[in-house]
Amino acid sequence: MKSAAVSKSSTLDRVLVLEMVRVTEAAAVAASKLIGRGDEKAADHAAVEAMRKAFDELYMDGTVVIGEGERDEAPMLYIGEKVGGAPGKGPKIDIALDPLEGTTITAMAGPNALAVLAAAEAGCLLNAPDTYMDKLAVGPGYPEGIISLEKSVTENVTAVAEAKGVKPADITVCVLDRPRHADIIAELRSLGCGIHMISDGDVAGVIAVTDPETGIDLYMGQGGAPEGVLAAAALRCVGGQFNGRLVFRNEDEKARARKWGIEEKDFDRVYKLEELAKGDCIFAATGVTSGSLLEGVKVRRDGTMTTESVVMRASSGTVRWIKGEHRLG
Known part of the structure; x- marks a missing residue:
């Protein structure tokens, strides 16, 4: 499904969309070499290092706006870091990334671990602080404004059910399996809804609402704000609606938000899809472990590695599914 029209003079016209897939494939x-090894940090470090190296091969002047943390917390792919092989020459592009969305999943060989990134023209991605975010998402084909974080769980489920022509009990909702979601789960159970619980990886969880084959109608719950921007970029490309509201647990998190340009008046703001990711944007993801969105990396007997990726673009509404073979070393 095509998204809202965007400028034909997009800076991203000068960046090959498929090149972004090479970056997520590398990560x-x-x-994948650390799947099931029980070492989250080693898996994350391997993905970060590979993604950073792959960026340097692209002709662009990129800036990380959502990354591995602040400079003193992350040696590579930190917020504000310049990436790309053409600093000061190539198109200026903002990058949101998660080299390994699902570090615990990877360490434990669970499903839905991904390498993901979003790219947009400078200033088009919300510079979200590393806090939690209340998230609510629904797939394409529904009236605008059908969901809202200012409504209750019951009101949102009922609205989607009525638009779909089914009962609330026929709606399936994806929820991250965390104690903080006990009230959401209890309310969904009272409606008789199906609940698809995931242990981690809420970018894949949000994107699942856009694919009828998953059977998931809604995504609800609290997860990382940076991942919310990544998911919003994907929805911008394929359709759907998203609400996000930053959640602050302490004054330090509020100070971080101010540092990255979030004003105090917006601390309780409900961000809509195009306020998180606007204009033309690209979303790319490669499976690390197999899940609802993508197959994970596989190693054949001859040493060849296979990958499955998806790359999306907002301006064209194009979604490409890409299978790769990698003959290494």
Whole structure:
């Protein structure tokens, strides 16, 4: 499904969309070597290092706006870091990334670990602080404004059910399996809804609402704000609606938000899809472990590695599914 029209003079016209897949492929392949090894940090480090190296091969002047943390917390892919092989020359692009979305999943060989990134023209991605975010998402084909974080769980489920022509009990909702979601789960159970619980990886969880084959109608719950921006970029490309509201647990998190340009008046703001990711944007993801969205990295007997990726673009509404073979070393 095509998204809202965007400018034909997009800076991203000068960046090959498929090149972004090479970046997520590199991170996924590197992380895959640590699947099931029980070492989250090693898996994440491998993905970060591979993604950073792959960025340097692209002709662009990129800036990380959502990354591995602040400079003193992350040696590579930190917020504000310049990436790309053409600093000061190539198109200026903002990058949101998670080299390994699902570090615990990877360490434990669970499903839905991904290497993901979003790219947009400078200033088009919300510079979200590393806090929690209340998230609510629904797939394409519904009236605008059908969901809202200012409504209750029951009101949102009922609205989607009525638009779909089914009962609330026929709606399936994806929820991250965390104690903080006990009230959401209890309310969904009272409606008789199906609940698809995931242990981690809420970018894949949000994107699942856009694919009828998953059977998931809604995504609800609290997860990382940076991941919310990544998911919003994907929805911008394929359709759907998203609400996000930053959640602050202490004054330090509020100070971080101010540092990255979030004003105090917006601390309780409900961000809509195009306020998180606007204009033309690209979303790319490669599976590390197999899940609802993508197959994970596989190693054949001859040493060849196979990957499955998806790359989306907002301006064209194009979604490409890409299978790769990597003959290494």
